[in-house]
Amino acid sequence: MTTAAVSSATVTTTPLGRRRTPLLTLLPADGALAWVRRGEGLVGWGEADRLEVSGPGALAEAGAWWADRCARTEVRDPLGVPGSGPVVFGSVAFDPQASTSVFVVPEVVVGRRDGRTWVTVTGDAGSEERAVVETSPQEAATSIGRLAYADGALDPMAWCGAVSTAVARIDAGELAKVVLARDLFVTADRPLDPRRLLLRLGERFPDTWTFAVDGLLGATPELLLRRTGRVLESRVLAGTARRGAGADDTRLAAALAGSAKDRSEHAYAVDSLVAALQPFCSELEAPGQPTVLTLPNVRHLASDVRGRQRDDDPSGLLELVGAVHPTAAVGGTPTARATEVIRELEGMDRGRYAGPVGWLDARGDGEFGLALRCAQLTGAEGGRQARLFAGCGIVTGSDPTAELAETQAKLAAFQTALED
Template identity: 85%
Template sequence: MTTAAARTATSAAAVTTTPLGTRRTPLLTLLPRDGALAWVRRGEGMVGWGEADRLEVSGPGALTEAADWWAQRCADTEVHDPVGVPGSGPVLFASVAFDPAVGTSVFVVPEVVVGRRDGCTWVTVTGDADDEQLTVVETSTQHAATSIGRLAYADGALDAMAWCGAVAAAVARIDAGELDKVVLARDLLVTADRPLDPRRLLLRLAERFPDTWTFAVDGLLGATPELLLRRTGRELDARVLAGTAPRGAGAEDDRLAAGLQSSVKDHAEHAYAVDSLADALRPFVDDLVVPEQPIVLTLPNVRHLASDVRGRQRDDDATGLLELVGAVHPTAAVCGSPTDTAARVIAELEGMDRGRYAGPVGWLDARGDGEFGLALRCAELTGADGGRQARLFAGCGIVADSDPIAELAETQAKLAAFQAALED
C-alpha cells in the first residue's frame, strides 16, 4: 500500500540555495515548534521546516518506490545551487520503518533548509525565496523552547518482569540453535504536564551528546550514535555499534571500560553486527575496509564497541543511496542473525510494533549524497493528549551469554539518555 500527500503547487517549483558565509547561529535554535526536521552533529548538518512535498509509503518495494519518486521530483525541478556541496540544493528528509514492507515510511521535502558544512552556511528554499525566509537564520527561537512541567512514566508493551522473560526465552532459543543473536527492544510511555516541545528536546540531546547525530523527522526525534550508511560521491562509510557497558565514577568507570574491551560476549555480539553490514555491502563496493578489532566509543551515559566500515561503490554500479539503505537494513545491530529468524523472534517476543524505531533515518540530496543513521535513543511524539505524550525506545542485543537483568539495566541506561533531555 502506498499513500502520498503532494502539494502540487510546489511539486515542480524552483529550488534556490543561497550561501550565507560563516554565520554561526546554532542550527537547532532556528527550528519552529511544529514540523521540525533535523540532522545535526557537532553543530553541523541541516535543519528544515515546512512541507513542499511529502510521501508516505509501505510495502515490499517501499524504498525503491521512494527513490523513483525523489528522482522524478528532482528531474522536474529547476535548481539554482552555487554552493554545490552535499546537502545543498534539493533535500529529502526520511524516516524509514523498521520493517518497510509492513510499516509506514515517511519522506518530507522541506520548504526551507538551513545547512552547515565545514563552517559554510547556506539556506535552501523551495518556491519563491522571500526576505523573511532568507533572514530566518538571523533569528534564534531558543527562548521559545518552554518547560514541559512534571513527567509521569508508564510501562509500554511489556513491564520490566515480562521483558526479562522475553530475554530469557530468546536465550533459550539461541541455546537451542535456532539463531545466534536477536535484538529485543522495549518502550516506555511518558506524559508531561504541558505539550512536549521538540526544539527543547533536540537542543538538550545535542548539548549532552554532541558526538551523536541529533535527528527529527515527522515526530520521531533522538540522538543516534550509529551511522547506517553515508554516501559522498562514490565513497560509502558506516559506523557499527554493538556491545555496551554502563558508565561509572572514577576507578569503577575504568573497570567497566576494560571489561567491555575484554568481554567475549560483547565482542561476539559486535562481530555479528559488523559481518551483517559487510556482507550486505560487498556486492556494491570495491575495497571494503573492515577493522580487525572495534574501538571503544565513550558517550556520557554508556560505552559501545564501534567499528567504522568504509568502501567505494563500484563504478559500474548505479544503485542509489535509498536502495543501498534497503539492501543493508536491518543489520544484526538492530535485528539479529540470521536476519529472517531474528525478525520472526522479535515479532513473537517483543510485544510491540516498532514503527520507525530502529529504522533508517536521515537525508538524501539530488546528487545522491546523503547520510542515514539508525533511529536509536529516540522517542516518538505521538500527538496524543494535546501533544503531551511520547513513546521512548531502547533495545539491546541478546546472545547465548546474555543475562536478563543485565540486559534490562542496559535498556534503562539507554532510556536515561532521552529521559535526561525531558527532565533537564
C-alpha cells in the same frame, strides 16, 4: 502510498557565509526536521512535498519518487556540496511491511558544513534571508512540568521473560543473535516542545547525530550509511556497557573491551553490514578489532567501515540503505529468523524506531543513521505524550537482568532531555 500533489519547483541555495547561530535554535515548534552533529548538518521546516509508503518495495518506491521530483526541479545551487540544493528528510520503518516510512521535502533548509552556512528555499527565490530570520523561534519552553511514566507493551518482568526465551532459542541453535527492544510511555504536564528536546540532546550528546523527522526525535550514535560521491561510510555499534565513577568507570571500559560476549555480538553486526555491502563495492574495509566509543551515559564497541561503490553500480543511497537494513546491530543473525523472533517476543510494533533516518540530496549524497535513543512524540494527551524506545543485542550468555539495566541506561539518554 500517500503523497502531496507534486509539481515542478524552483529550489534555490544561497550561501550565508560563516554564521555561528546554532542550527537547532532556528527550528520552529511545529514540523522540525534535523540532522546535526557537532554543530554541523541540516535543519528544515515547512512541507513542499511528502511521501508515506509501506510494503517490501517501500525504499525503491521512495527512491523513484525522489528521482522524479528532482528531474522536474529547477535548481540554483552555486555551492554544490553534500546537502545543498534539493534535500529530502526520511524516516524509514524498522519493518516496512508492518509500518509506514515517511519522507518530507522541506520548504526551507539551513545547512552547515566545514564552517560554511547556506539556506535552501523551495519556491520564492527572494525569501532566503526572511526564511531564516522570521522562522527562528523564540526561546523554547524551559519546563514541561511533572512527568508520569507507564510501561509499554511489556513490563520489566515480562520483558526479562522474553529475553530468557530468546536466550533459550539461541542456545538451541535457532539463531545466533536477536535484538529485543522495549517501549515506555511518558506524559508531561505541558506540551512537549521538540526544540527543547533537540537542543538538550545536542548539548549532552554532541558526538551523536541529533535527528528529527515527523515527530521522531533522538540522538543516535550509529551511522548506518553515508554516501559522498562513490565513497560509502558506516559506523557499526554493538556491545554496550554502562558508565561508572572514577576507578569503576575505567574497570567497566576495560571489561567491555575484553568481553567475549560483547565482541561476539559486535562481530555479528559488522559481518552482516559487510556481507550486505560487498556486492555493491569495488573496495570495502572493516577494522579487525573494534574500538571503544565513550558517550556520557554508556560505552559501545565501535567499528568504522569504509568502501567505494563500484563505478558500474547504478544503485542510489536509498537502495543501498534497503540492502543493508536491518543489520545485526538492530535485528539479529540470521536476519529473517531474528525478525520473526522480534515480532513474536516484543509484543509491539516498533514503527520507525531502529529504522534508518537521515537525508538525501539530488546528487545522491546523504547520510542515514539508525533511529536509536529516540522517542516518538504523539498527539495523545494534547501533545503531552511521547513513546520512548531502547533495545539490546541478545546472544548466548545474555543475562536478562543485565540486559534490562542496559535498556534503562539507553532510555536515560532521552529521559535526561525530558527531565533537566
